[in-house]
Amino acid sequence: xxxALSQAGWKTAIVEKGAVGGSCVNVGCTPxxxxxxxxxVAYLARRGADYxxxxxxxxxxxxxxxxxxxxxxxxxxxxxxxxxxxxDGLDLLFGHARFSSPHELEVRMNEGxxxxxxxxxxxxxxxxxxxxxPAVTGIDxxxxxxxxxxxxxxxxxxxLLVLGGGYIGLEFGQMFRRFGSRVxxxxxxxxxxxxxxxVAEAIANIVRQDGIEVLLNTTALELTQGPRxxxxxxxxxxxxxxxxxxxxxxxxxxxxxxxxxxxLEAAGVAVDERGFIPVNERLETSVRGxxxxxxxxxxxxxxxxSYDDYxxxxxxxxxxxxxTTLNRSVxxxxxxxxxxxxxxxxxxxxxxxGLNVRVAKMPMSYxxxxxxxxxxRGLMKVVVDADSDQIxxxxxxxxxxxxxxxxxxxxxxxxxxxxxxxxxxxAHPTLAESLNxxxxxxxx
Numbered sequence: 223x224x225x226a227l228s229q230a231g232w233k234t235a236i237v238e239k240g241a242v243g244g245s246c247v248n249v250g251c252t253p254x255x256x257x258x259x260x261x262x263v264a265y266l267a268r269r270g271a272d273y274x275x276x277x278x279x280x281x282x283x284x285x286x287x288x289x290x291x292x293x294x295x296x297x298x299x300x301x302x303x304x305x306x307x308x309x310d311g312l313d314l315l316f317g318h319a320r321f322s323s324p325h326e327l328e329v330r331m332n333e334g335x336x337x338x339x340x341x342x343x344x345x346x347x348x349x350x351x352x353x354x355x356p357a358v359t360g361i362d363x364x365x366x367x368x369x370x371x372x373x374x375x376x377x378x379x380x381x382l383l384v385l386g387g388g389y390i391g392l393e394f395g396q397m398f399r400r401f402g403s404r405v406x407x408x409x410x411x412x413x414x415x416x417x418x419x420x421v422a423e424a425i426a427n428i429v430r431q432d433g434i435e436v437l438l439n440t441t442a443l444e445l446t447q448g449p450r451x452x453x454x455x456x457x458x459x460x461x462x463x464x465x466x467x468x469x470x471x472x473x474x475x476x477x478x479x480x481x482x483x484x485x486l487e488a489a490g491v492a493v494d495e496r497g498f499i500p501v502n503e504r505l506e507t508s509v510r511g512x513x514x515x516x517x518x519x520x521x522x523x524x525x526x527x528s529y530d531d532y533x534x535x536x537x538x539x540x541x542x543x544x545x546t547t548l549n550r551s552v553x554x555x556x557x558x559x560x561x562x563x564x565x566x567x568x569x570x571x572x573x574x575x576g577l578n579v580r581v582a583k584m585p586m587s588y589x590x591x592x593x594x595x596x597x598x599r600g601l602m603k604v605v606v607d608a609d610s611d612q613i614x615x616x617x618x619x620x621x622x623x624x625x626x627x628x629x630x631x632x633x634x635x636x637x638x639x640x641x642x643x644x645x646x647x648x649a650h651p652t653l654a655e656s657l658n659x660x661x662x663x664x665x666x
Contacts, residue, residue: 223346223515223532225305228312230540235340236312237319237329242303245350245517246525249370252298254393256291257373258557261400265559272596282401285376320485324509328485344539347491347499347507348515349484351477351523356385360445364453367472369394379403379470383455385442386474387414389556392429394472396558399434406435406466408442408457415556418568420583421603421617425562428599428619445471479518494520503546504538505531522552553631555624560586560600563627566615566634569605578608582663586620589656597621602660604630604640611639626653 228234241248270277306314315338317331325345329338353368355361367375369390378401384391387409399405407414407429413422414429414436426436437459444456448467455466479497486493492508493499498520505513513535516528530550537543553565572579587598600620607614613634618627633643644661648654 223348223535224312225309226532226536226540228309232311232344234312235315235342236306237315237317237327237340239316239318239332241299242306242314243299244348246528247298247302248295249373251525253291253295253373254369254397255557256294257287258393258397258559260287260290261397262559264402265400269596282378284378284401287401288374288376291373318483320483321489321491322485324489324491325511343511345512346515346535347481347484347512347518348528349480349518351479351517353473354476354478356442356473356475358385358442358445361473364445364447364471366445367470369472369474372398372470372472375470379468381406381468381470383453383466383468383471384408384474385455385471386476387411387436387438388474388476389415391472391474392425392556392558394474395434396429396432399429399432404435405433406437406468408437408440408455408466410439410441412439414438415562417562417564417617418570418603421562421568421601421619424601424619425558428558428560431599477517477523479520481518496520503548505535505547522554524552524554526554527552551631551635553627555627557624560597560620561618561623562600563618563623563625564616565627565631566613567605568615568617569603572605572614577614579614580606580608580664582606582660583665584656584660584663588659589620589653591651591653591656592621594651595621602626602656604660606640606661606664611641612637613640613643620653622653626657629654629657 224234224236246252264280264282267277267280306312315329317329319327319329322328325341325343327340329340331338372394379398381404382398384395384405384407387407391407392414395405395407413419414426415422430436439460441458442455443458446454448454453468453471455471457464457466481493481497481499489512490509491499491512499507499514499518501507501514501519507514515531517523534545534547537545551565556562569581583601583603586592586600592598602618602620604616605614613630616627616630640661643657
C-alpha cells in the first residue's frame, strides 16, 4: 500500500515495530512452509523402499533446518526493506505508533526512544495478530512454545504436546512427527478444523496414520513442570481425567489482534469485544480516513486476503473506483501433507443457507496420477447449485490440493457450469483430469 501511494505522489510513512514483511514473511507462511518442505523430504526418504529406492537411516539436523528457514526469511524480509528504503517520498520508521487524535500519531522510535509526531488525512492500520494464550492453569509457569518460538528449536522434541487442532497445530504436529517427535494433539472440539465433518474425519485419519495421537472433545486443565525437564498436561477427556507427559508444549489455540496498544480510544476507532477493528465494505473504520488492512480487522486471516484488501484500497483511493470486499472469493490451503485446498461454500454452509445443492465426492485412490506416485490419501469434494449448475465450493484433500483447488476457483470466477469442467479434455496423466470423474460422481 505504501509503495503504491508514494509512487502516486503521496507523502507516505511506514511505522514498523519489528521486521519488515509482517507475520507472513517472518513467523508465518514463509518460515513454516520452508520447514514443512524439510519434513516432507524426511517423510519421502523413509518411504524410499515403497518406490524401490533403498536409503540408509534418516537423521534430522534441526540446526540446519533452522538455518535454512532463517536464510529464506532474511532474504524475503531484507529484500522488502531494501525496496521500501529506495522509494522516493516514503519514510520507513522503526518504532511503535499510538494515536493521539483521529489523524495524529506519536511514534516511539526503537533506537534511542525518541518521540516523533505524524499527522495524515489517511491512516492505514495493518498490525496483524499474535498467538493467543489460553486460560490454562500454570501456562505461565512452563516454557510453552508458540508458532514462532517452536521454529527456533535446535533439537527435535521427544514428545510434543499440541494445544489446538486447527491449521497451525496440524501443520506443526505433522511436521515434528516427521522430524521424529512423538506428537499428541489436544482439541476441545468434536473434530479437527472447521471443515465439513467428512473432510475433518479424513484429516484426522491422515494424521493418525502418521502416528499422531489425536484427543478430541478434550479440555486442557493444567500445565506443570515435571521431573527431569518434562512438562505435564492435565486434561479432561470424554472418558476421564488423565495426565500427559511431554518434553515440549505448543500453544496453537488461535490469534489475538494487535490493537490493544495503538491508542485507538484517542482516535475514536471502535473495536469489537475481542479487540478486532470492524470496517465497512471499503475497509474504513468508524473514523473517516482511517482504514484497516489484514488480520487485525477480523475475518479470514490469510495473506492473500490482506493483499486483496490492498487492491480494494488502491482502486478506490488512486483510481476513483468503487471496489468493495463484498462477495469476494476466499481460497485457502492448509499445508499438511496431503494438502487441503478450500474455496467457496462448504456443504454445511450451503445447506445452512437453504440452497438446493448436489454434492460429488471421490477418494484420491481413484485418481490415476495419485496412484502412479503412491500418494492416494484424501478425497475430493465439490458442492454444486442444483438449479444453476454453478460450482459453489470445493474441498480438495490430496496431493497438490491447493493447486487443484485453484483450477476450480478459476471455473467459479468465470461462472462456468460444472458440466464445462466435467467435459473438458485435460492432459493425461495429470491431477486435473480427475475433475472429469469427480463431476460425474454426484451423490444426490
